[in-house]
Amino acid sequence: MRERLIAFGDDFVIETGDGRPAYKVDGKALRARNTIQIRSTDGRLLYRVQERVFRARDTMVIERDGRTVATVKKALVTPLRDRFEVTVADGPPLHVQGNVVDHEYTIARQGTPVAVVSKRWFRVRDTYGVEVVSGEDDAFVLAVAAAIDAI
Numbered sequence: 001m002r003e004r005l006i007a008f009g010d011d012f013v014i015e016t017g018d019g020r021p022a023y024k025v026d027g028k029a030l031r032a033r034n035t036i037q038i039r040s041t042d043g044r045l046l047y048r049v050q051e052r053v054f055r056a057r058d059t060m061v062i063e064r065d066g067r068t069v070a071t072v073k074k075a076l077v078t079p080l081r082d083r084f085e086v087t088v089a090d091g092p093p094l095h096v097q098g099n100v101v102d103h104e105y106t107i108a109r110q111g112t113p114v115a116v117v118s119k120r121w122f123r124v125r126d127t128y129g130v131e132v133v134s135g136e137d138d139a140f141v142l143a144v145a146a147a148i149d150a151i
Helices: 138-150
Strands: 009-014 021-028 037-041 043-050 060-062 067-074 082-088 094-099 106-107 110-117 131-132
Touching: 009 082, 037 138, 043 138, 060 138, 067 138, 094 138, 106 138, 110 138, 131 138
Parallel strands: none
Antiparallel strands: 009 021, 021 037, 037 043, 043 060, 060 067, 067 082, 082 094, 094 106, 106 110, 110 131
């Protein structure tokens, strides 16, 4: 993924580890709320990530087919490391911890890693990787990473 997903409507392709196109990202700029769309390579909308304004804490909502499937919030107390809580509508919450600014963090469910986000794997300046555990919904995990990046 590329940093600054929502800077003036960034549109780009997310590639697999071997360089094949996997998803398209459509960053909608100049709206009242930040909006990011994760699409399949054929253009089908999979997830919409949208900022919720007028909240005490920074909040992003992840929607699929018009219904909220998750809410991403930055933790109020963040000693030593950044922490985010992801409330999932139909499942246990996800916990995000690590150095979010430097794109070095883990997304976990009930203490078990779901994905690792790292910039160390790449030499390209504005690029970072999201390694998703087998069996997880890749597009959903990418939507969570996009929401964290936007916050």
